[in-house]
Amino acid sequence: xxxxxxxxxxxxxxxxxxxxxxxxxxxxxxxxxxxxxxxxxxxxxxxxxxxxxxxxxxxxxxxxxxxxxxxxxxxxxxxxxxxxxxxxxxxxxxxxxxxxxxxxxxxxxxxxxxxxxxxxxxxxxxxxxxxxxxxxxxxxxxxxxxxxxxxxxxxxxxxxxxxxxxxxxxxxxxxxxxxxxxxxxxxxxxxxxxxxxxxxxxxxxxxxxxxxxxxxx
Amino acid sequence: xxxxxxxxxxxxxxxxxxxxxxxxxxxxxxxxxxxxxxxxxxxxxxxxxxxxxxxxxxxxxxxxxxxxxxxxxxxxxxxxxxxxxxxxxxxxxxxxxxxxxxxxxxxxxxxxxxxxxxxxxxxxxxxxxxxxxxxxxxxxxxxxxxxxxxxxxxxxxxxxxxxxxxxxxxxxxxxxxxxxxxxxxxxxxxxxxxxxxxxxxxxxxxxxxxxxxxxxxxxxxxxxxxxxxxxxxxxxxxxxxxxxxxxxxxxxxxxxxxxxxxxxxxxxxxxxxxxxxxxxxxxxxxxxxxxxxxxxxxxxxxxxxxxxxxxxxxxxxxxxxxxxxxxxxxxxxxxxxxxxxxxxxxx
Amino acid sequence: xxxxxxxxxxxxxxxxxxxxxxxxxxxxxxxxxxxxxxxxxxxxxxxxxxxxxxx
Numbered sequence: 001x002x003x004x005x006x007x008x009x010x011x012x013x014x015x016x017x018x019x020x021x022x023x024x025x026x027x028x029x030x031x032x033x034x035x036x037x038x039x040x041x042x043x044x045x046x047x048x049x050x051x052x053x054x055x056x057x058x059x060x061x062x063x064x065x066x067x068x069x070x071x072x073x074x075x076x077x078x079x080x081x082x083x084x085x086x087x088x089x090x091x092x093x094x095x096x097x098x099x100x101x102x103x104x105x106x107x108x109x110x111x112x113x114x115x116x117x118x119x120x121x122x123x124x125x126x127x128x129x130x131x132x133x134x135x136x137x138x139x140x141x142x143x144x145x146x147x148x149x150x151x152x153x154x155x156x157x158x159x160x161x162x163x164x165x166x167x168x169x170x171x172x173x174x175x176x177x178x179x180x181x182x183x184x185x186x187x188x189x190x191x192x193x194x195x196x197x198x199x200x201x202x203x204x205x206x207x208x209x210x211x212x213x214x215x216x217x
Numbered sequence: 218x219x220x221x222x223x224x225x226x227x228x229x230x231x232x233x234x235x236x237x238x239x240x241x242x243x244x245x246x247x248x249x250x251x252x253x254x255x256x257x258x259x260x261x262x263x264x265x266x267x268x269x270x271x272x273x274x275x276x277x278x279x280x281x282x283x284x285x286x287x288x289x290x291x292x293x294x295x296x297x298x299x300x301x302x303x304x305x306x307x308x309x310x311x312x313x314x315x316x317x318x319x320x321x322x323x324x325x326x327x328x329x330x331x332x333x334x335x336x337x338x339x340x341x342x343x344x345x346x347x348x349x350x351x352x353x354x355x356x357x358x359x360x361x362x363x364x365x366x367x368x369x370x371x372x373x374x375x376x377x378x379x380x381x382x383x384x385x386x387x388x389x390x391x392x393x394x395x396x397x398x399x400x401x402x403x404x405x406x407x408x409x410x411x412x413x414x415x416x417x418x419x420x421x422x423x424x425x426x427x428x429x430x431x432x433x434x435x436x437x438x439x440x441x442x443x444x445x446x447x448x449x450x451x452x453x454x455x456x457x458x459x460x461x462x463x464x465x466x467x468x469x470x471x472x473x474x475x476x477x478x479x480x481x482x483x484x485x486x487x488x489x490x491x492x493x494x495x496x497x498x499x500x501x502x503x504x505x506x507x508x509x510x511x512x513x514x515x516x517x518x519x520x521x522x523x524x525x526x527x528x529x530x531x532x533x534x535x536x537x538x539x540x541x542x543x544x545x546x547x548x549x550x551x552x553x554x555x556x557x558x559x560x561x562x563x564x
Numbered sequence: 565x566x567x568x569x570x571x572x573x574x575x576x577x578x579x580x581x582x583x584x585x586x587x588x589x590x591x592x593x594x595x596x597x598x599x600x601x602x603x604x605x606x607x608x609x610x611x612x613x614x615x616x617x618x619x
Binding site: 240264450456523 | 568570571573575577578579585587588590593594595598606607610
């Protein structure tokens with residue numbers, strides 16, 4: 001039975017057309033992927049998993065918990081170091097993709113979704129820093145307000161309002177970050193991993209390997 | 218063979234499809250291993266270094282440790298000369314709203330969190346002190362006085378506070394002078410603050426539950442306590458503070474470019490420095506997202522060919538294939554690997 | 565009270581100061597590490613990379 005007027009069927013068929021299962025979860029990768037730099041995307045995702053996991057535990061016990069119990073402080077430390085690792089791996093991933101010219105061949109949206117995820121991760125981390133309820137939070141909030149107020153954002157994003165900032169931190173911004181990362185990964189799966197730059201860039205002979213991207217017709 | 222630089226369009230066309238060999242790979246296992254490895258790393262860093270947690274400052278601490286600074290700040294809130302009183306939107310219509318050329322976004326978005334510094338930081342807290350008729354009379358006297366008298370009193374008192382000494386119980390001793398009812402009001406406010414009552418009083422509003430610390434934080438930020446602590450921890454704007462964490466912990470290294478502009482003129486010297494920094498970073502952030510479309514910027518990796526290191530195995534095999542005499546029927550794929558595994562995406 | 569860390573970082577940081585450049589040693593270590601790890605990632609041989617070389 002074709003899609004016809006059945007929205008469910010049409011959505012399912014469009015989804016399967018755009019992303020067949022073998023494309024969503026392939027069990028092979030191009031042979032040119034033989035560098036450690038290719039691991040930094042998945043390392044960034046792994047750090048995000050640890051951030052969310054430790055963040056969930058912090059959220060379960062409420063924002064004040066980690067100030068007065070050793071186990072709470074422990075999970076707060078894991079959360080903080082996971083954030084440092086997240087940005088560490090993400091920036092190296094960005095450098096790698098930049099030097100691979102990874103936006104070639106219709107992959108501009110992959111680059112853009114990744115860059116936007118980075119830019120949204122920054123205020124996500126920022127709202128975390130000001131939700132700490134310690135001196136660092138007081139200082140960062142009273143300083144950041146000047147920058148945000150100057151742009152008018154402070155009129156509806158009050159960094160001195162703990163309740164608002166905590167909600168942005170544990171819900172609103174992580175949802176956006178995770179959505180962007182998911183879109184980023186789906187785009188990678190859709191277009192495939194970008195091939196190496198053509199051999200002509202290096203002056204390698206035109207009788208190049210068949211099937212490897214060479215000079216365009 | 219002479220190197221041939223393709224145009225951007227040709228590069229894009231060449232990169233669209235890959236028809237070459239694949240090797241087996243397990244993405245799910247890779248992710249699981251990565252989570253275990255990164256989790257172990259985070260655990261190790263936690264065990265070795267823990268994390269910072271400097272306790273927050275309170276208004277009570279401020280009033281005890283720096284009573285002259287507290288009272289000086291309170292007087293500036295009373296006479297409308299404090300940073301908050303002069304701030305502009307979103308707190309009030311003070312004159313210090315930032316702008317850049319024709320852009321006045323701070324003013325355009327308006328007063329969304331109104332603060333009247335004299336009311337919120339002096340009159341209302343004093344009114345909450347029960348049964349003190351001389352205090353009520355002093356406050357009434359001040360309110361009823363002409364603005365010329367008010368300014369004379371507060372200016373004289375502020376100048377005298379600069380030479381004040383701290384007596385027993387963290388009280389203030391100020392030289393006599395023409396201050397009107399201001400000392401009476403400020404002594405009461407200082408006592409209220411030192412008792413901890415002001416921390417609570419500034420949080421109350423028309424509703425029971427509170428999460429909004431705007432009023433107490435703005436008040437503390439108008440004084441020196443937070444800034445003194447921040448300077449000791451190297452957190453001031455001019456100390457690249459945006460990147461730093463308390464203690465010796467690594468901070469927010471990814472903010473290096475945001476904080477960089479605050480170190481050099483004109484951003485470091487302009488009254489509109491914050492807006493100017495955000496405008497520059499806004500443009501640079503958009504440029505980061507749009508790199509694929511910006512000629513020159515998108516070509517840097519071709520001029521600085523680190524990709525040759527990344528794909529050196531692939532290029533080595535291609536060179537070998539190119540140097541071999543062609544087999545009958547045309548060259549086959551260089552470095553033939555295993556046949557395409559099932560499920561591998563062809564393109 | 566928190567569990568004591570093996571290395572106590574709860575003391576003022578050391579700063580490298582040169583003209584207007586002013587950065588903590590901790591942050592410099594992180595940045596230098598990132599650069600080292602990036603170049604290590606693209607320079608270090610990847611397992612299986614020699615497997616397909618023609619003899």
